[in-house]
Amino acid sequence: MKVYSILILNKAGGLIYQNEISSGLNKLSANDYLVLAGTLHGVHAIGSKLSQSISTTNNLKNTEELNSIQNSNILSFGKALNPNNNKSGLQSIETDFFNLYNFQTVSGLKFIIITSPNDNFENFETSNEIFRKLYILYSDYVMKDPFYSLDMPIKSILFDKNVKELFR
Amino acid sequence: MSDDSIIIPSTTTNSLSKLTINDYSKTGFGYNPSIGTQSNSINNIETSNLLISKKQIILSTSTIPIYEKLHLISKKSPIEEITLSSLLYLFSEIIQWQFKNSKNINDLEARLNGLGYKLGIKLIEMIKLKDGYKLLKRDTKILEILQFIHGPFWKFIFGKQADELEMSQNNNDEYMIIDNLPILNKYISIPKDYGDLNCCAFVAGIIEGSLDVSGFNCNVTAHTSTTDQHPLRTVYLIKFHSNVLYRENIRN
Amino acid sequence: MSNSYYFTIIGTKDNPLYELEFSSFKNIPTTLPSNYIPGKSQFSQSTKELLPFIANSSLDIIEDLQFSTNLLNLGKIDQFYGLNINGYITQGSIKFIICYDSTKDESNSIKQFFQEINELYSKVLLNPFYNVNDAIISPDFDLKVKQLARKYL
Numbered sequence: 335m336k337v338y339s340i341l342i343l344n345k346a347g348g349l350i351y352q353n354e355i356s357s358g359l360n361k362l363s364a365n366d367y368l369v370l371a372g373t374l375h376g377v378h379a380i381g382s383k384l385s386q387s388i389s390t391t392n393n394l395k396n397t398e399e400l401n402s403i404q405n406s407n408i409l410s411f412g413k414a415l416n417p418n419n420n421k422s423g424l425q426s427i428e429t430d431f432f433n434l435y436n437f438q439t440v441s442g443l444k445f446i447i448i449t450s451p452n453d454n455f456e457n458f459e460t461s462n463e464i465f466r467k468l469y470i471l472y473s474d475y476v477m478k479d480p481f482y483s484l485d486m487p488i489k490s491i492l493f494d495k496n497v498k499e500l501f502r
Numbered sequence: 503m504s505d506d507s508i509i510i511p512s513t514t515t516n517s518l519s520k521l522t523i524n525d526y527s528k529t530g531f532g533y534n535p536s537i538g539t540q541s542n543s544i545n546n547i548e549t550s551n552l553l554i555s556k557k558q559i560i561l562s563t564s565t566i567p568i569y570e571k572l573h574l575i576s577k578k579s580p581i582e583e584i585t586l587s588s589l590l591y592l593f594s595e596i597i598q599w600q601f602k603n604s605k606n607i608n609d610l611e612a613r614l615n616g617l618g619y620k621l622g623i624k625l626i627e628m629i630k631l632k633d634g635y636k637l638l639k640r641d642t643k644i645l646e647i648l649q650f651i652h653g654p655f656w657k658f659i660f661g662k663q664a665d666e667l668e669m670s671q672n673n674n675d676e677y678m679i680i681d682n683l684p685i686l687n688k689y690i691s692i693p694k695d696y697g698d699l700n701c702c703a704f705v706a707g708i709i710e711g712s713l714d715v716s717g718f719n720c721n722v723t724a725h726t727s728t729t730d731q732h733p734l735r736t737v738y739l740i741k742f743h744s745n746v747l748y749r750e751n752i753r754n
Numbered sequence: 755m756s757n758s759y760y761f762t763i764i765g766t767k768d769n770p771l772y773e774l775e776f777s778s779f780k781n782i783p784t785t786l787p788s789n790y791i792p793g794k795s796q797f798s799q800s801t802k803e804l805l806p807f808i809a810n811s812s813l814d815i816i817e818d819l820q821f822s823t824n825l826l827n828l829g830k831i832d833q834f835y836g837l838n839i840n841g842y843i844t845q846g847s848i849k850f851i852i853c854y855d856s857t858k859d860e861s862n863s864i865k866q867f868f869q870e871i872n873e874l875y876s877k878v879l880l881n882p883f884y885n886v887n888d889a890i891i892s893p894d895f896d897l898k899v900k901q902l903a904r905k906y907l
Contacts, residue, residue, distance in 0.1 A: 478590045478689040480597035480701070490691035495733075521891055531900070532893035539760075539775045539802070542896050544793040553793060553904045554779065623846060623886045624879040630845035631876050638869070640845050642824045715766060715846045715886070717820060753821055 335460050336450040337501055338432065340468070341367070344485040345442030347375030351488040355501045359432070359448065374424065374446060378436060382423035401440050408440075426458065433457065437465040445469065464500075471496050583661075586685070593686050597701055607696055611703040615722075618707020619714075626712035629658045640716075644677075644742065644750055647716055651709060652679055659708070660685055675747055677740045679709070682732040692726075700724040702736045709738055719743040756781060757856040758796045759907060760805040761899070763875070764849040765887040768813055770806070771848075772890045772899075779904040793904070797855070801837075808834050809851045816841050816849050826872070827865045842868040846886070848875060860907070867906040874898055 338359045342351035349371035354361075362370065427434040430451060435458070437445045445465050449457070475493035476482050482490060523536045530549045534541035544550050596617065597610075604610040630640070633654040641647035652667040660681075670676035684702045692699050702724040710722040720742045727737045756778040763772040775795035782792045797805065812832045819828050820843055832839040834853075840861060842850040850868050854860065878890055 475689050475691070478587070478594050479691055480594040480601065481691065481693050481696070489693060492689065492691045492733075521889075527893060529893055531896040533772050533774070533889065533891055533896055535770070535889035535891070539773045539795075539805075542773075543775045543795055544791065544900070547791050550791050550793040553900050554782070620885070627844055627846040627848070627879055628876040631872060638826045639824045640826055640843070642821050646824075717847055749821060 335433075335452050335457055337447055337464065338450065339448040340497065341371060341374075341444075341446040341448075342472070342488065343371050343375055343444040343446065346485065347372050348485065350486065351493075353494070353497055355498070358450065371446075374434075374436065375444065378424040378438070378444070401442070404440050426461075435461040435465070437462070437469075439469060443472075445472075467500055468497070471500065586688075590686070590689055593701075593704075594690075596704075597690075607699045611699065611724075614701065614703040615707035615710065618704040618709075619711035620707075622708035622711025622713075623715040625659070625708065626655070626715060629655050632658070642753075644718060644746065647713065647718060648677055648679070648740070651712065655712070656681075673741075675742045675744065677742075679738040679740065680727075680735065681705075681738070682735050684734060684736045687734050687736065698726060700726045700736060702738070705736075706738050709740065713740070718746050720746065756796070757854055757860075757907075759903070760795075760797070760809065760853040761903070762806070762809050762851050763871075763890065764809070764813065764851060766847045767887060768810070769887055770889070771887070772895075773806070774896070774899060774903070775802070775805075776900065776903050776907075778907055780907075793900075801855075805853055808837060808839065808853055812839050812841060812851060813849065816843055816851075819843070820847070827868055829861050829865075830859060840864045840868075842872070844872055844875065863906045867902055870902050870906070871899065874902070 336358065337355045338357075340351070340353045340355060341349060344350050349368050352367050423438065424436050426436065428451065433449045433451050435447050435449070439445075445468050447461060447464060447468075449461070471493060475490050475496060476488055479490050479492075482488065521534045521536050525534055525536070527534070527541065530542075530546070532542060544553070597614070600613045600617070601610055604613055630650070633650070641650050648667055652664045656662065656664045664679050665682045666678070666680040668678045668680065670678065681702075684705065686705065687700070687702055690701055692701075706722040706724040710720060713720050713722070720740050722738055722740050725737045725739060727735050729735050758775065758777040761774045761776070762770055765771050775797065776793050777796050779793055795802075811834075815831045816828060819831065819841075826842060826844065828841040828843060830838055831841045837853045837855050838859070840852045840854075842865075844850075850871055852864055852867075854864075874895065878884055878892070878895060879886070881892070884890070
């Protein structure tokens with residue numbers, strides 16, 4: 335699986351980070367990336383409303399409720415029971431030309447990767463592994479940077495460098 | 503807020519170090535600088551009986567005072583470890599707090615330096631005692647104290663020795679301590695428009711404070727000097743005042 | 755009559771941080787005579803008034819020794835009309851001075867006393883409300899110093 339591009343969206347759906355890891359996709363204009371981010375955010379939100387009626391096994395209403403349960407788990411047990419709470423909403427788009435995977439964190443932050451298409455079912459697991467590593471990098475190099483303000487574009491040089499190293 | 507939730511430091515009154523001539527200790531213990539030796543001299547039989555009986559006495563009502571616990575110089579007390587994350591979140595908040603108050607980048611560095619300075623003048627006392635208690639020696643020469651800071655001092659704060667200690671080739675009053683991976687800077691990216699800001703100005707302050715209080719007046723500044731292998735490599739430039747070198751020459 | 759001691763801690767700017775007058779706790783008679791308080795300083799009033807000056811006049815000697823010897827304990831550094839003066843200086847230029855009116859040299863027990871005070875002083879520094887060169891007004895510190903005095907002197 336080859337990762338083409340990474341996008342990070344803040345909780346309002348704004349694009350705060352975008353990185354072309356390897357060529358293979360057509361370049362979009364900066365404006366188009368913003369539109370893409372907003373669209374994906376919207377689809378995810380609608381998707382999580384849809385899944386409410388589909389997943390009758392758990393009576394959860396939406397991602398926000400999932401997140402609050404996740405948070406209370408962390409507070410009472412000291413750890414998250416399931417690090418991937420990405421159970422509702424848009425998870426992946428698979429086409430003949432590319433695959434797109436989406437991961438939402440407890441605070442509503444979204445990591446999106448666009449990869450080469452692959453029929454292999456292990457792809458989903460691999461993407462989870464990538465998301466985990468990206469999340470670690472984000473919490474280290476972005477959240478601990480005193481010069482980063484929340485929900486604003488990520489300009490950290492060290493984060494950029496480490497993301498590049500992750501896919502080398 | 504109820505009264506007992508307020509933290510009152512272990513002083514005889516609520517005011518900090520502002521004891522007046524009218525403040526008398528209720529327990530008979532505690533020095534009052536406004537009164538002098540009259541304030542804490544042993545004047546009654548109760549006080550001296552307390553001292554003669556070998557019982558453990560605790561004046562504070564809430565907790566055991568720090569003087570009773572913690573043996574700084576015993577071998578058995580290991581260096582306590584804390585998580586890197588909590589340390590760096592705290593450091594990040596300190597920088598944001600100081601950044602809000604500062605006028606420009608130089609001002610921010612000066613403020614961080616000042617915070618470190620306060621820490622340094624306290625730390626050197628404790629680390630020196632921990633390290634050299636058996637020897638009962640002080641460091642009285644420039645090279646000795648620099649080696650101490652480069653070695654045990656660094657190890658106590660950062661868990662490792664500093665990487666290099668160099669003397670400047672051009673000026674004989676300048677020395678450099680080099681850290682290839684300053685732990686406080688590990689996750690900090692300096693924005694391009696912030697010039698050559700280095701948040702290790704805080705560490706520079708610690709060094710300056712500990713040298714100053716030991717009688718080696720100096721200025722310490724932190725500079726980033728990137729190499730391919732070590733992108734965060736930081737050089738602490740220590741410039742001693744002329745009177746320190748003058749004294750060193752006379753004493754040798 | 756037991757020996758009397760005047761102990762003082764002097765800061766980096768030659769400012770006093772702490773003072774204590776006491777007398778030796780050794781050789782306390784088993785049956786205490788009336789009006790006898792063990793540990794009460796027995797300096798005469800005129801000496802009491804002079805003690806801070808005597809201690810401060812030895813600061814010059816300590817300052818000279820600070821960079822000519824690398825010992826923490828400076829031993830007996832001066833004497834003044836039957837008063838012996840012992841000094842100790844920490845890495846952070848904090849001076850401990852004892853003036854005592856003993857005929858024999860008590861440097862050894864004073865040395866142990868100083869070392870314990872040095873550890874106690876580093877604990878004072880752990881108090882976030884304490885700044886270097888503030889007077890040490892903590893009653894717990896005072897109590898510990900007196901207990902050390904009882905133990906060693």
